[in-house]
Amino acid sequence: MTSIIATMAPAEPVTFARQARMRGYVTMGGPPLIVFALFVAVWYLISYGLLSERRRFLLPPPHDVVSVGFLDWHNFAEILAGLGSTAAISLAGFAIAGTIGFTLAVVMSQSVAMERSFYPYAVALQTLPVLAMTPLVGLWFGFDTFSRILICSILALFPIITNTLFGLKSVEPSQRDLFDLMKAGRWTRLWRLEIPAALPNILTGLRISGGLSVIGAIVADFFFRQGDPGIGRLLDIYRASLETERLYAAIICSSLLGLALFLTNTLISRHVLRNWHASAHSKSS
Amino acid sequence: MTEGATTVAVRPTEGAARSLLAFRGVEMVFPNGVHAVDTVDMDIAPGEFVSLVGPSGCGKSTLLRIASGLARPTAGEVVLNTGHIAYVFQDPTLLPWRTVRQNVELCNQLKKLPKAERAEKARQAIEMVGLAGFENRHPNQLSGGMRMRASLARALTLEPEVFLFDEPFGAIDEITRERLNSELLRIFRTRAFAGVFVTHSIAEAVFLSTRVAVMSARPGRIIGEFDVPFPYPREPELRSTPEFAALTGEIGRCLRSGAQ
Ligand SMILES: Nc1ncnc2c1ncn2[C@@H]1O[C@H](COP(=O)(O)OP(=O)(O)OP(=O)(O)O)[C@@H](O)[C@H]1O
Numbered sequence: 001m002t003s004i005i006a007t008m009a010p011a012e013p014v015t016f017a018r019q020a021r022m023r024g025y026v027t028m029g030g031p032p033l034i035v036f037a038l039f040v041a042v043w044y045l046i047s048y049g050l051l052s053e054r055r056r057f058l059l060p061p062p063h064d065v066v067s068v069g070f071l072d073w074h075n076f077a078e079i080l081a082g083l084g085s086t087a088a089i090s091l092a093g094f095a096i097a098g099t100i101g102f103t104l105a106v107v108m109s110q111s112v113a114m115e116r117s118f119y120p121y122a123v124a125l126q127t128l129p130v131l132a133m134t135p136l137v138g139l140w141f142g143f144d145t146f147s148r149i150l151i152c153s154i155l156a157l158f159p160i161i162t163n164t165l166f167g168l169k170s171v172e173p174s175q176r177d178l179f180d181l182m183k184a185g186r187w188t189r190l191w192r193l194e195i196p197a198a199l200p201n202i203l204t205g206l207r208i209s210g211g212l213s214v215i216g217a218i219v220a221d222f223f224f225r226q227g228d229p230g231i232g233r234l235l236d237i238y239r240a241s242l243e244t245e246r247l248y249a250a251i252i253c254s255s256l257l258g259l260a261l262f263l264t265n266t267l268i269s270r271h272v273l274r275n276w277h278a279s280a281h282s283k284s285s
Numbered sequence: 286m287t288e289g290a291t292t293v294a295v296r297p298t299e300g301a302a303r304s305l306l307a308f309r310g311v312e313m314v315f316p317n318g319v320h321a322v323d324t325v326d327m328d329i330a331p332g333e334f335v336s337l338v339g340p341s342g343c344g345k346s347t348l349l350r351i352a353s354g355l356a357r358p359t360a361g362e363v364v365l366n367t368g369h370i371a372y373v374f375q376d377p378t379l380l381p382w383r384t385v386r387q388n389v390e391l392c393n394q395l396k397k398l399p400k401a402e403r404a405e406k407a408r409q410a411i412e413m414v415g416l417a418g419f420e421n422r423h424p425n426q427l428s429g430g431m432r433m434r435a436s437l438a439r440a441l442t443l444e445p446e447v448f449l450f451d452e453p454f455g456a457i458d459e460i461t462r463e464r465l466n467s468e469l470l471r472i473f474r475t476r477a478f479a480g481v482f483v484t485h486s487i488a489e490a491v492f493l494s495t496r497v498a499v500m501s502a503r504p505g506r507i508i509g510e511f512d513v514p515f516p517y518p519r520e521p522e523l524r525s526t527p528e529f530a531a532l533t534g535e536i537g538r539c540l541r542s543g544a545q
């Protein structure tokens with residue numbers, strides 16, 4: 001590997017570059033690692049220092065969580081399967097929310113009448129306590145996958161609508177003038193100007209909704225108990241049986257799922273917006 | 286393409302004798318009551334380059350917007366004897382998600398010109414403004430002056446007969462600005478459009494134009510028109526001649542008299 005690189009470029013710049021990169025990783029990764037170490041230390045302190053042996057199940061020490069939750073293949077496979085099911089639900093809900101939210105925002109951006117008619121309901125949807133709706137959703141649509149996806153998409157819908165609509169409507173007036181001057185039609189304007197200009201906002205909306213769809217899927221797991229169990233149902237089972245090592249492992253895994261989604265979205269945004277002005281980056285973050 | 290600006294023939298038009306663009310008693314009162322423009326009459330003939338100077342807020346941009354059809358006057362009319370009009374805004378108005386080439390192609394893309402044709406026009410325009418080699422850059426990778434050049438190139442692809450400029454170099458440093466002035470003149474001489482150029486700089490106005498029109502404070506009227514006698518091609522040294530200074534001084538006095 002190194003020899004190939006050495007034949008392609010002078011050795012020195014490569015090592016310099018690599019050193020610089022390593023230094024970059026260290027300065028970037030250092031502080032979070034220190035915090036992580038502190039976190040684990042406090043965890044041990046509580047497990048062994050604060051909790052008596054009888055109550056240690058409340059916070060089992062990290063190595064127990066790892067050995068029971070992650071290294072025991074039977075346990076870990078169960079958690080992975082639950083995670084997969086939840087991930088699939090949240091992805092489906094996210095896709096549905098994305099499609100519907102984007103379409104609604106485009107429709108609202110094209111006509112004031114449409115915006116006036118629909119926007120209040122979009123806002124109402126956000127203030128709607130989705131949890132309060134779950135029993136009804138279950139009665140109407142059953143207690144399995146469909147309802148899980150439905151709750152998930154309702155929860156993820158709003159940020160996509162508002163962010164997309166905001167982006168579509170905040171195109172710079174001078175850019176609109178340019179398209180006016182060329183007598184561009186509504187579709188051309190939408191496709192060539194408004195949607196590209198709204199891209200940073202659309203991506204922001206998607207990022208927020210991605211997080212919400214994971215939350216939605218886990219919450220829905222608690223309520224809709226038919227079909228293959230998601231991570232939310234496993235959390236409830238482990239709680240009921242006081243298997244706290246597995247409970248902690250499941251919690252860690254579900255936060256990793258959220259984190260993975262967030263990182264994916266961030267990377268996609270970065271890639272899509274890589275050529276934009278710095279202001280577009282800050283607008284999107 | 287290369288003959289002098291004043292000798293270019295323009296396709297015959299019915300009605301208004303030789304003017305490409307004419308303001309006839311144009312008046313603009315905005316819905317909020319601001320009386321921006323007050324009865325402007327002005328003719329711009331082929332080969333003319335008219336600069337508009339006036340105090341801030343006197344309705345210069347409004348006048349250009351009316352000329353381009355972006356705004357409708359509340360009284361009077363604009364006679365435009367060509368379909369080829371281009372407008373360079375005060376800011377470059379480039380689309381940040383498009384490369385220089387794609388930005389320059391935008392207008393002809395919106396006009397649904399075939400791909401090859403608009404690519405060729407874009408190539409020529411980019412060459413003309415001196416951006417060759419930067420086609421694949423995005424606007425955020427360009428300096429302010431280069432962005433303005435790209436904006437200019439985009440307007441040039443329309444092969445305008447009437448060219449409106451709204452303070453295009455207002456936000457650009459003095460040296461770059463003078464260079465862009467010279468390049469604009471070079472383009473003016475090869476492309477032979479009729480220009481209307483809004484600026485705050487009297488020197489810029491005189492250097493570029495065949496005629497300078499001075500506007501009063503709001504409501505804007507034309508209170509003085511000055512023919513600029515210097516022949517083209519004009520060299521930057523023109524700026525330091527006594528004749529140049531005399532003319533800018535005269536225009537400055539007129540401007541101040543109308544500024545109250
Ligand atoms: N859409 C509008 N509605 C109401 N008033 C407007 C509108 N557009 C411009 N005005 C007002 O009309 C007047 C003329 O504006 P305009 O932009 O034409 O001035 P300007 O001469 O271009 O000024 P500057 O040199 O600062 O660019 C200003 O007082 C401005 O506030």
Ligand SMILES: [Mg+2]
Pocket residue numbers: 345346347451
């Ligand atoms: Mg203006």
